Amino acid sequence: MEQGRLKEATKAYQTMLDLKPSLHSYARAAHLRWLKGDLTGAIEAMQLAVAASSPQDAESAAWVNTRLASYQFQAGDNNEARRTADIALTYQHDYAPALLLRGRMKLSEGKSDDATAQIQTATQLNPLPEYRWALADALREAGRESDALNIEQLLRQTGAADDPRTYALYLATRCQLPETAVRLTESELKERADIFTHDAAAWSLARAGRIDDALTHLGQALAEGTKDARLFFHAAVIHSKAGHKEEASRFFEQATRLTHLLLPSERQQLQLVPGAINSDFADSMRPVTGASALNVAATESPRRD
Incomplete structure (x- = not known):
């Protein structure tokens, strides 16, 4: 999956589910559904993973509950997301991903x-x-x-050193050291060519002024239909810089529906996109300163987000 070969991953995970349904196979199926843009299906599969969890494996139980909470948060069900994150913390009171999620919700x-x-x-x-x-x-x-x-x-x-891809995203969002961000993402692509590495490459290249290259990677990042706020935010900005007003407006609307998932610095920049669509982008986007049988490939369920 980290190489972006989701068709192969779908077959492998379906075989895993058919042979031995388990917490881990359900969780992988949930993630795959989420990557394919099926949030409701992802929630359903992750609920099966949660049901298969046990205090005997507290870390895995905390993990699947946190993942479920993140899907619920995306769906706009904050109360349920908080409850599920709290359950994760009953398995491990210092489980960092659950604490981070609760903080981001706040x-x-x-x-x-x-x-x-x-x-x-x-x-x-x-x-x-x-x-x-x-x-x-x-x-x-x-x-x-x-x-x-x-x-x-x-x-x-x-x-x-700790996480080159995320650091590159950070630099590009801050409009700092764009060539460093590009170098980091190019190196990452040699190891994992998944959706989110292509997104990081697109974002970094856009900040370095290489819009055509950015659009190529952006197309690969969006190819599976993943519904992710950061992907949509980046797509809105990059298409705006490319002068693609219709595409920029469409991705801006999609990002806005998921704006609660973005960090404040990202939300601030997203709000600049409408003006940038109809004006000089360079003047509008300035750096942020201070600043059981489960079908893995199930078709998308009706959207809740």
Whole structure:
């Protein structure tokens, strides 16, 4: 799956399910459904994974509950998402992904102080770029600019080694070191050519001014029909820079429906897209400163998002 060969992955996971339905096979089927744009189907499959979980494997139980909570959050069912994330934390009280998710939910609700506390704890447990980026945004939303800058300094020191793809996304979003971001994503593509690495490449190339190359990678990132807020946000910006007003407007609308999934710094830039569509993009998009039998390939269920 990390090489972007979803057809092969679908066959492999269906065989896994047919031979031995289990927490892990259900969870993989859920992820595959999500990648194919079937959020309702992903939720259904992940609920089977949760039902197959056990306190005897607390980490796996926490993992599948957190993944289910993230799908519920995307679907706009915040209350259920919170409840499911809390269940994850009953299996492991310091499970960083669940704490990060709870913090991001608070952030989407404008509760920056509560969000900061949750994300800070998650970051202490798991100081990866994804966590530090979210923490910096939360701190800045809470008016703690100096603390945000300190976290970003740590991110710059270790981001490229800890998680090159996410660090490249961060740099491109901040409009910083675009050639470094491009170099990191080019290296990542040699190891994993999945949807999200192509997206990171597209985003970095766009920031480096290589719009035609960015569009090529963007097409590969969007090819499976994945419904992801960050993908749509990047697509809106890149098509706007390419002068594709219709495509930019369409992706802006899709990203806006999922804006609660974006970090504040991303939401801020997304809101610039309508103006950029009808004006000089370079003037509009400035850097952010301070700133059982389960059919794996089931057809898409009616959308809830």
